[in-house]
Amino acid sequence: MSLLLQELSRSPFFLAAPKPQRLCSSPIGIEPSLNMFVGMGRPAWKEARLTLQRLLSAEDPTLRDNTSLREKSLLKMNEVEMLLPTVIGDYTDFFSSMHHAKNCGTIFRGPENPIPVNWFHLPIAYHGRASSVVISGTDIIRPRGQGYPTEKSPPYFGPTQKLDFELEMAAIVGPGNELGKSINVDEAADHIFGLVLMNDWSARDIQAWEYVPLGPFLGKSFGTTISPWIVTLDALEPFACDAPKQDPQPLPYLAESKHINYDIPLEVWIKPAGHEHPVIVTRSNFNNLYWTLTQQLAHHTINGCNLRPGDLLGTGTISGPEAESFGCLLELTWNGQKPLNLIGAARKFLEDGDEVFFTACCKGKDYNVGFGSCTGKVLPAIP
Amino acid sequence: MSLLLQELSRSPFFLAAPKPQRLCSSPIGIEPSLNMFVGMGRPAWKEARLTLQRLLSAEDPTLRDNTSLREKSLLKMNEVEMLLPTVIGDYTDFFSSMHHAKNCGTIFRGPENPIPVNWFHLPIAYHGRASSVVISGTDIIRPRGQGYPTEKSPPYFGPTQKLDFELEMAAIVGPGNELGKSINVDEAADHIFGLVLMNDWSARDIQAWEYVPLGPFLGKSFGTTISPWIVTLDALEPFACDAPKQDPQPLPYLAESKHINYDIPLEVWIKPAGHEHPVIVTRSNFNNLYWTLTQQLAHHTINGCNLRPGDLLGTGTISGPEAESFGCLLELTWNGQKPLNLIGAARKFLEDGDEVFFTACCKGKDYNVGFGSCTGKVLPAIP
Ligand SMILES: [Ca+2]
Ligand SMILES: [Ca+2]
Ligand SMILES: [Mg+2]
Ligand SMILES: [Mg+2]
Ligand code: NI
Numbered sequence: 151m152s153l154l155l156q157e158l159s160r161s162p163f164f165l166a167a168p169k170p171q172r173l174c175s176s177p178i179g180i181e182p183s184l185n186m187f188v189g190m191g192r193p194a195w196k197e198a199r200l201t202l203q204r205l206l207s208a209e210d211p212t213l214r215d216n217t218s219l220r221e222k223s224l225l226k227m228n229e230v231e232m233l234l235p236t237v238i239g240d241y242t243d244f245f246s247s248m249h250h251a252k253n254c255g256t257i258f259r260g261p262e263n264p265i266p267v268n269w270f271h272l273p274i275a276y277h278g279r280a281s282s283v284v285i286s287g288t289d290i291i292r293p294r295g296q297g298y299p300t301e302k303s304p305p306y307f308g309p310t311q312k313l314d315f316e317l318e319m320a321a322i323v324g325p326g327n328e329l330g331k332s333i334n335v336d337e338a339a340d341h342i343f344g345l346v347l348m349n350d351w352s353a354r355d356i357q358a359w360e361y362v363p364l365g366p367f368l369g370k371s372f373g374t375t376i377s378p379w380i381v382t383l384d385a386l387e388p389f390a391c392d393a394p395k396q397d398p399q400p401l402p403y404l405a406e407s408k409h410i411n412y413d414i415p416l417e418v419w420i421k422p423a424g425h426e427h428p429v430i431v432t433r434s435n436f437n438n439l440y441w442t443l444t445q446q447l448a449h450h451t452i453n454g455c456n457l458r459p460g461d462l463l464g465t466g467t468i469s470g471p472e473a474e475s476f477g478c479l480l481e482l483t484w485n486g487q488k489p490l491n492l493i494g495a496a497r498k499f500l501e502d503g504d505e506v507f508f509t510a511c512c513k514g515k516d517y518n519v520g521f522g523s524c525t526g527k528v529l530p531a532i533p
Numbered sequence: 534m535s536l537l538l539q540e541l542s543r544s545p546f547f548l549a550a551p552k553p554q555r556l557c558s559s560p561i562g563i564e565p566s567l568n569m570f571v572g573m574g575r576p577a578w579k580e581a582r583l584t585l586q587r588l589l590s591a592e593d594p595t596l597r598d599n600t601s602l603r604e605k606s607l608l609k610m611n612e613v614e615m616l617l618p619t620v621i622g623d624y625t626d627f628f629s630s631m632h633h634a635k636n637c638g639t640i641f642r643g644p645e646n647p648i649p650v651n652w653f654h655l656p657i658a659y660h661g662r663a664s665s666v667v668i669s670g671t672d673i674i675r676p677r678g679q680g681y682p683t684e685k686s687p688p689y690f691g692p693t694q695k696l697d698f699e700l701e702m703a704a705i706v707g708p709g710n711e712l713g714k715s716i717n718v719d720e721a722a723d724h725i726f727g728l729v730l731m732n733d734w735s736a737r738d739i740q741a742w743e744y745v746p747l748g749p750f751l752g753k754s755f756g757t758t759i760s761p762w763i764v765t766l767d768a769l770e771p772f773a774c775d776a777p778k779q780d781p782q783p784l785p786y787l788a789e790s791k792h793i794n795y796d797i798p799l800e801v802w803i804k805p806a807g808h809e810h811p812v813i814v815t816r817s818n819f820n821n822l823y824w825t826l827t828q829q830l831a832h833h834t835i836n837g838c839n840l841r842p843g844d845l846l847g848t849g850t851i852s853g854p855e856a857e858s859f860g861c862l863l864e865l866t867w868n869g870q871k872p873l874n875l876i877g878a879a880r881k882f883l884e885d886g887d888e889v890f891f892t893a894c895c896k897g898k899d900y901n902v903g904f905g906s907c908t909g910k911v912l913p914a915i916p
């Protein structure tokens with residue numbers, strides 16, 4: 151079921167009511183995106199959350215005893231078209247799993263010093279493309295581009311031959327900061343509204359050829375999928391766990407008093423065209439991150455760079471230590487050398503018609519916190 | 534003088550008039566930014582340009598004979614606060630001057646193969662930070678960040694010690710493209726509304742330490758200054774000139790029937806704190822670009838990446854072949870080894886209080902086309 155805040159907000163108990171009778175003072179359900187709401191900060195988030203929890207509880211009469219309001223505001227999930235939750239001003243992608251950094255470095259640059267020396271000192275990141283962030287369910291057209299030349303032939307040009315997913319989560323920025331002012335790492339959590347699942351689709355042949363010296367560009371910018379609702383940090387608090395001990399000790403601006411990750415089991419499933427069921431290809435966990443969300447955010451602003459409400463901060467591919475927990479096909483098939491077996495279909499990289507599903511679900515004592523779906527189907531390249 | 538379109542658009546002759554009497558059908562002067570107008574495409578741009586030229590000609594009575602409208606709509610430049618001309622959804626920065634690529638490669642990676650092998654096959658680029666693009670005149674606070682460690686000490690942390698400017702121009706995107714569809718290189722000019730001057734402020738120590746393997750990030754994202762008005766490609770047509778012959782031949786999707794640059798002389802001046810006058814430090818020209826604006830735009834969309842009206846595409850630092858035409862201090866002082874002499878003040882990199890001025894002016898037979906100013910003053914780092 152999904153709760154239509156627009157209908158609720160029109161009800162006399164909600165925002166339309168004179169101030170003292172209002173249930174909630176936030177503009178959720180009135181603004182076309184959540185940007186204004188996420189910019190209001192934690193007190194507003196907590197109030198809205200409590201209001202919604204109360205409205206949905208068996209004790210509260212507002213919805214329980216008002217059939218017409220209930221019918222108008224509670225819709226089946228399949229009757230609803232989900233949209234991007236915020237207008238994304240800027241999208242940043244980090245590189246925070248050590249296992250992913252090590253595997254990619256080994257594949258691209260060889261086994262001697264696979265992890266660049268700077269990696270342990272700062273949360274490496276680059277800016278991604280905000281315009282091509284799409285909502286779960288949007289088809290992904292196989293991108294065309296240039297790939298590495300061979301000894302004697304010019305660069306390859308055509309549809310990517312190494313289309314990949316990247317299993318990530320992403321933070322949605324809350325209030326953010328003014329240009330020139332940094333956010334202290336111990337206050338960074340107040341600037342994170344919550345998390346979504348994210349698939350940073352990647353074309354490995356395009357990426358490998360273009361990324362020196364200015365980083366990934368067209369190998370990434372053809373599409374990035376996120377899940378449609380944002381799970382707040384408040385809702386994730388019961389799943390907080392210690393983040394890995396860091397060695398070397400981070401610089402003071404990255405040393406935090408509360409160094410935590412969240413225990414969020416993550417899975418990736420692929421359904422080849424014509425297959426009835428998806429096949430699981432990896433099981434990872436958000437707690438594999440070396441650099442925490444708060445360290446990422448503090449680092450992002452240490453130079454005065456301004457974050458705006460609704461900005462998207464991807465974690466980078468979340469790979470675990472075991473081969474079964476790697477977060478992308480590049481790692482899972484070791485750049486195509488060890489194809490995966492999807493019950494009858496071998497996969498080095500994604501093929502046309504493949505549907506990729508990400509799931510994330512925190513298991514509480516007697517409840518789950520789900521992230522909804524983050525899915526996309528690969529369509530053939532446009533000739 | 535500046536022409537206040539908001540006032541004009543309220544006049545009975547302009548947009549407020551019933552359609553057949555309207556002078557111009559574009560929403561300029563009504564919308565708070567130019568995004569909708571630049572998205573309308575070349576026919577609308579041409580019509581608006583002709584309308585404004587007519588309004589400002591001695592023959593047309595609309596403004597000439599209407600003192601009150603003239604007083605309300607024509608303001609002295611110093612009475613006007615300039616704003617960013619468009620809301621910038623995404624900001625991309627290219628790397629299109631061969632001289633700049635060669636100099637930076639030599640400085641950062643040594644004189645053997647200073648230019649990466651991919652550089653001659655594609656217009657290299659990365660995504661910059663859209664949120665910190667600011668209008669000319671905005672102060673730039675010296676950013677803090679990490680720099681390279683020495684043999685036995687941890688990474689440097691503090692205010693950048695290598696603050697630099699980068700002399701660039703940038704295209705403002707017109708209609709753009711839908712996600713998944715590419716723009717043909719021979720139609721790319723119809724998607725460029727015009728050009729601005731751009732200073733891509735850079736912290737070289739931060740950049741050098743962070744940029745492997747994902748490219749520049751905090752070394753750039755603390756501020757990027759653009760000039761306040763956009764000179765249209767139509768206005769630049771008289772200054773078109775042949776772009777450099779390319780070897781190797783570009784791939785078909787980058788091979789264009791009209792391979793042109795523009796003859797736009799560019800200058801950089803620095804005024805140290807306490808000095809009365811700025812001192813010129815470089816003279817370059819837009820025609821130093823190896824990859825043209827249209828090649829940049831076509832490449833950007835070849836993978837289906839969507840460009841949106843108002844997006845900003847920086848050219849990269851525009852360095853010429855001679856030492857006096859290099860486009861940044863990194864090159865001009867060879868990474869600080871050969872300080873510049875600013876009449877009594879030696880400069881390896883920018884110091885607090887320095888004001889940096891960019892100018893661009895095309896010299897026609899009996900007229901100039903100016904780009905306005907692109908300036909900023911360096912303020913000390915926040916402790
Ligand atoms: Ca990624
Ligand atoms: Ca630049
Ligand atoms: Mg992506
Ligand atoms: Mg910049
Ligand atoms: Ni961006």
